[in-house]
Structures are given as structure tokens and as C-alpha cells.
Amino acid sequence: MKIENNIDTFNSLIKRRGFIWGPSPEVYGGFAGFYSYGPAGMALKNNILDLFRRECRYFGFGEVECPTIMPSIVWEASGHLERFIDPVMRCNKCTTLYRADKFFQENLPDIVIEGLSSKEMETLIKKHNLFCPKCGTPFEKIEEYNLMLKTSVGNNVTAYLRPETATTTYLLFNRLDQDARRQYPIKIFQYGKAYRNEISPRQGVLRMRAFDQFELQLFISKQQEMEFEDYDEIKNKKLPLLCWKLQEEGVNKPDLISLDEALKNKIIKKPAYAYCLYIGYYLTEILGIPQELIRLRQHSINERAHYADDAWDLEIETRQFGWVEICGIHDRTDYDLRRHAEFSKQNFEVSMGSDPNLKEIPQVLEIAFGIDRIIYVLLETTFNVEEGRINLKLKPNLAPxxxxxxxxxxxxxxxxxxxxxxxxxxxxxxxxxxxxxxxxxxxxxxxxxxxxxxxxxxxxxxxxxxxxxxxxxxxxxxxxxxxxxxxxxxxxxxxxx
RNA sequence: GCGCGAUUAGUCUAGUGGUCAGGAUCUCGGCCUUCCAAGCCGAUGACCCGGGUUCAAUUCCCGGAUCGCGCACCA
Structure with a gap:
């Protein structure tokens, strides 16, 4: 193939040189959303993981590993069972799939849809004679599209493959509390596979059905969030921040401002959260991704996950796919621990300060990396063609x-x-x-x-x-x-x- | 999941209802080589899968898988 400085040469390179292959299994025609790493890709991945683990130790994080399969009750408690299952309507004639709630919102704007059960939605279909806009066939049933992969374990016990590693880390909370001798904040990370049943995965390894997450968690008190011990060290670091307000004004270039300034301007609420933004940025920068291709973009309220009080995506600008999220930084509040305490009937209220009688459920701050996305953006941003010579400008320690x-x-x-x-x-x-x-x-x-x-x-x-x-x-x-x-x-x- | 288009060696491609499916590059072996994809000789390697039409299908038709684009989806 002709060596040119374009995306075709790049796409052929990552296959040719054994970085990423797929969809797997290729000899059987492939299964959308599943990819394999060749020897070069795996060497690169391991080098990234080595670096991340080393830096996590530096920041004081301990590592855990949990099962990838968990029983239904875990996902009921986490909110994923409710939020990850979308109500859909399928046209019986042309098999087109519609998101039921969105369809109702558009066609019956006067009716409040939120919180309706499937039965109630089916009643609405009949009452208003709703039909498929494509072929005119009346709708009948509400089905569920589950973004979690369901399986059964042992004697037909329903379980789900985890859609994120974070929840499984939270389930260790009372163990971690003991293990850390109640010294807060507790810093823990987990690396491992997560699974999502994407309706139509595209863009190669950017949206896979089985993918690797590397997630850091801070268990912390409300007071510590505001008076965070390590904040002074990082408060003058300048980060490319694109807050929600700027986005509303149509701006898409980030402001390079210090975290202290961001806090003063109320773009960020908590010093501990600012620290998390810094860790996310720091871990990205040491991979050798050029500063001008990095931005931190704040979620609007609508965009936020069900558990998040504040959320920023760390994004990298790519040639092939535009801005790509490689890391999400979430203020998950006490949502997860509160829910798991409730569902498991455990008491997760602990004393985190000097007063042993003052107890609260810890807040959780999360820094969640997608390792596969990191590998992709790293390959793409380091790819160069110089006078017919392909030069992959990886940092020496990351190269295979x-x-x-x-x-x-x-x-x-x-x-x-x-x-x-x-x-x-x-x-x-x-x-x-x-x-x-x-x-x-x-x-x-x-x-x-x-x-x-x-x-x-x-x-x-x-x-x-x-x-x-x-x-x-x-x-x-x-x-x-x-x-x-x-x-x-x-x-x-x-x-x- | 819908619509449109596509799928030929490892990679990039040409082409065909009927003889051995062509090229480039890569790879391997040999020769040569005193530093940036040199040359010469030789070799390996492909029509996505299933069904149908046909004397004959990689080619035409149907279905499936996968990819791309648009729509939808994207905690």
C-alpha cells in the first residue's frame, strides 16, 4: 500500500503490525464490538498499565480486583438495572426499533412519560393509535432493550456481566474501611473488563461490547472534599477546562486556567474534585499525548449519569473520530454506598474525622479511564509520516x-x-x-x-x-x-x- | 435496529458466468550489500458465509455476518 500521511495508512498499520485485530473471531466473519490485541498492541497496553500502576502507587492508591459477574441485586442497587434497560417498540412489519419514551415525548408532548411502566405505555399506544412512521403498522408491545449482558449462573440464577468496574469496587467498602484502618480518604483503583450490550457498536475499539476500564476511586468525607490535604500542591496547575457555561455559549475551545481559579469562579465546587481532574489530566499527559489535543469538558445536567453530581470528560482530539472521551471524572456523591447499604442492609456510616461519634456515609469521587480508547488515541496521535517514512512517536517506555x-x-x-x-x-x-x-x-x-x-x-x-x-x-x-x-x-x- | 453502499493473499487493490483470478507491497529462502524501504533469482499466499438460478457462480438472485456513511442508540 502507498505510504501517505492519511488515515488509511494508519488503519492498515495497526492491523499489519499486530496492534489491533478484529472484529474477532475474524476467521468466522467477526462479531461486532469485539476486538483482539496482537503482540505489539498487547505490549503497548501492558506498558501503559505498568505506567498507570506505578503512578497510582505514587498517588497513594491501592489496587483491587473483583469478579466480572455479579447477581441482579447488585445492579438493582446500583441503578443500572433501571437505567440501562430502555423501553423500545418494535414494528411487527418492518422490524424497525424505536425508543419508546422518546417516541412518546415527540408524538404526545402533553403527556408526562417519566416513570410510566411498560403496561401503562402499552395502554397509551392503544389509546392514541400509535403506528410505525415508516410503514404505518400499529405498534403493539413494549419490549426491553438491556444494555447489560445477562447470563445465568448455577441453578438458573440471573446475573449480569458488570457494565463498569466501579460498582464492584464499592461493594468492598466495609473491607476497605477496615483494611485502611479508617484513614480517610481511602484511595483504591481497579483495572479489568467491563461489558455493555451496545445496540450498534461502531468506530472499532472506541465502542466495544467487552472493554477494559481502569478506575480510580476516592472514598472521602464531605469535610475532606472541601479541605483536601493534597490540594495545595496542585492548585496552581493549569488545565484546559471547557465548562458547561462556555459550551452553552457555543465555545468549544477550552480555557487554560489554574484549578484555584476554576474553584474561585465556581466552575468546580470541591478541591478534592479538582484534584481528581488533575490526576486524570496528569495520567493522560505522561502518556505523551500533546497538550493541545487534550480538553476537559463538563457535562450538562442532562448528560450526566444517574449517579453524578458533577461530571467532566477528558477528551482527545483525533483525526478519524473527532473528540474522543478517554476518561470520565465523576462526583458520585454518597449515591452508590447509600444504595448498597440500603439493599444489602449493611451500615456504611463511618467516622472519618477525629470525632468518633460523627458518622456519615463517605462520598465517592471517581476517575474512570477506558484503556482501549487510550490505546487508540495514543496510536493515532503518535502516528506520523515523514517523507514516506512511518514514524510512530511513542514514548520510549510505551513502545513494544x-x-x-x-x-x-x-x-x-x-x-x-x-x-x-x-x-x-x-x-x-x-x-x-x-x-x-x-x-x-x-x-x-x-x-x-x-x-x-x-x-x-x-x-x-x-x-x-x-x-x-x-x-x-x-x-x-x-x-x-x-x-x-x-x-x-x-x-x-x-x-x- | 432501519436505509444506502461495500467485502478479492498479511496489507492496498484490478478483474471475470467457463483455461492457471492480475498487479503493488509485505513475508520467506538464496545471492549481493561498509547505515536509512537498492538490486537480482526463487517461493508461499485470496474471491466473507449459507442457500438458489445455471451444464458451469468469486461474478447473477435471496438470506446472514462484517465494515463504511446517514438515522436511531451511546450508563
């Missing part, structure tokens, strides 16, 4: 290979042997090295450029005489000569930079 080692020519045994020795030595030092002898040296450089490998090490004739090798840098293509004995140390140092 840290270095690649080549003999300058293949048909000289002594050069080949030395190259292999250098490669093995790097591996001994646990540096991710890839060895390649096929084709010309230029071709091998290009192959690595496509994977984002930052440094290529070449063993040439000079190496045989003085034990030096060249390190070729990906973006500049400049080469420096170093001693083989120093190589591992130098690469490790470069990685730290």
Missing part, C-alpha cells in the same frame, strides 16, 4: 520494543555473531531488545519506526575492531557511537530521561 539490534550486513558471520551477543546481553539486563537480520539495514530501521522503537543498535565493521556500536535515534535518525560495555547502562539512562 525498547531497542532493536542489527548486524549492518547479514552475510558476515563475525558481525552477525557480535550483534547476537549484544542483543543477548541487553536481554540479560532485562532491556526489551528485538533482533533482526532480514533485508537491508534501512528496511530494518523502517520496520522499527513503524512500531515506535526509539533506539536501534547497529553492529558494523568498526565494532569488530574497537567494540563500539551505533545507536540510531528514531525521530532524528542521528547516530552516536558508544562502547558495547556501556550500552545497557546508556539505554537505561536514556529510558529514565
Amino acid at each position: 520494543n525498547v531497542v532493536a539490534v542489527f548486524p549492518l550486513v547479514r552475510n558476515k558471520e563475525n558481525i552477525r555473531n557480535l550483534a547476537l551477543k549484544v542483543h543477548r546481553n541487553l536481554l540479560e539486563n532485562r532491556i526489551g531488545s528485538f533482533y533482526d537480520t532480514a533485508g537491508s539495514i534501512g528496511k530494518r530501521y523502517r520496520r522499527q519506526d513503524e512500531l515506535g522503537t526509539k533506539w536501534c543498535i547497529t553492529i558494523d565493521y568498526e565494532s569488530l575492531d574497537d567494540n563500539t556500536v551505533t545507536i540510531r535515534e528514531r525521530d532524528s535518525m542521528d547516530q552516536t557511537r558508544v562502547n558495547i560495555s556501556d550500552l545497557s547502562e546508556i539505554i537505561k539512562m536514556k529510558q529514565e530521561e
